[in-house]
Amino acid sequence: xRQFHHTFEIPTRGKGLYDFTNEVIAxxxxxxxxxxxxxxxxxxxxxxxxxxxxxxxDVRGDLERFLNRLVPEHDPxxxxxxxxxxxxxxxxxxxxxxxxxxxPFRSGxxxxxxxxxxxxxxxxxxxxVRQVAGHLxxx
Numbered sequence: 001x002r003q004f005h006h007t008f009e010i011p012t013r014g015k016g017l018y019d020f021t022n023e024v025i026a027x028x029x030x031x032x033x034x035x036x037x038x039x040x041x042x043x044x045x046x047x048x049x050x051x052x053x054x055x056x057x058d059v060r061g062d063l064e065r066f067l068n069r070l071v072p073e074h075d076p077x078x079x080x081x082x083x084x085x086x087x088x089x090x091x092x093x094x095x096x097x098x099x100x101x102x103x104p105f106r107s108g109x110x111x112x113x114x115x116x117x118x119x120x121x122x123x124x125x126x127x128x129v130r131q132v133a134g135h136l137x138x139x
Contacts, residue, residue: 001036001139002031002033002137002138002139003135003138004033004134004136005133005134005136006133007132008020008023008024008040009129009130010120010130010131010132011129012047012122012128012129012130014122014124014125014127015086015122015123015125016060016121017050017060017064017119017120017122018120019054020119020132021117024040024118025110028136029108033105033108033136034107035107035138036104036136036138036139037103037104037105037136037137038102038105038134039101039102040100040132040134041134042100042120042130042131042133043130043131043132043133044094046091046123046124047120047121047122048094048097048098048099048123049098049099049100049101049119049120049132050098050119051101051117051119052116052119053117055115060119071092071093075089086123086124089123094123103118105136120132
C-alpha cells in the first residue's frame with residue numbers, strides 16, 4: 001500500500017456549491033495508484049463537502065433554498081453572533097452536511113456515479129479560500 005497527501009485550495013465567491021472533481025481526478029492520476037480509497041476533509045467549520053448531481057443546476061439551487069429555509073439567518077435562538085448573521089447558520093449547515101468524504105477508486109478512476117461530482121459547500125456569504133485535505137491510500 002502507498003499513500004499520498006495533498007491540500008486543495010478552493011476559492012469561493014459566497015454561498016453555494018463549488019465543483020472540484022476535476023482537481024481530484026488530476027491528483028489521483030499523478031499518484032499512479034490504481035485501486036484504493038480517497039478521503040477528503042474540509043478544514044473549516046462553516047463549509048462542508050457533498051457528493052451531488054452535476055447535470056442539472058436546479059438540484060444545487062433547490063438544495064441551497066432548502067437549507068436556507070431549514071437554517072435561516074437572524075434566528076433568535078443563536079447566541080453566537082459576533083462574526084455576523086450568516087456565521088452561526090453556516091456552522092449548523094456544516095453540522096447537518098459532511099466535513100469528510102470517502103470515495104473508492106478502481107483502475108485509476110473514482111467510483112462516482114454518472115451524474116455525481118464532488119463539491120465544496122460554502123455556507124458563508126463572503127468569499128473565502130477553503131482548504132480541503134486529501135489522502136489517497138491504495139496500490
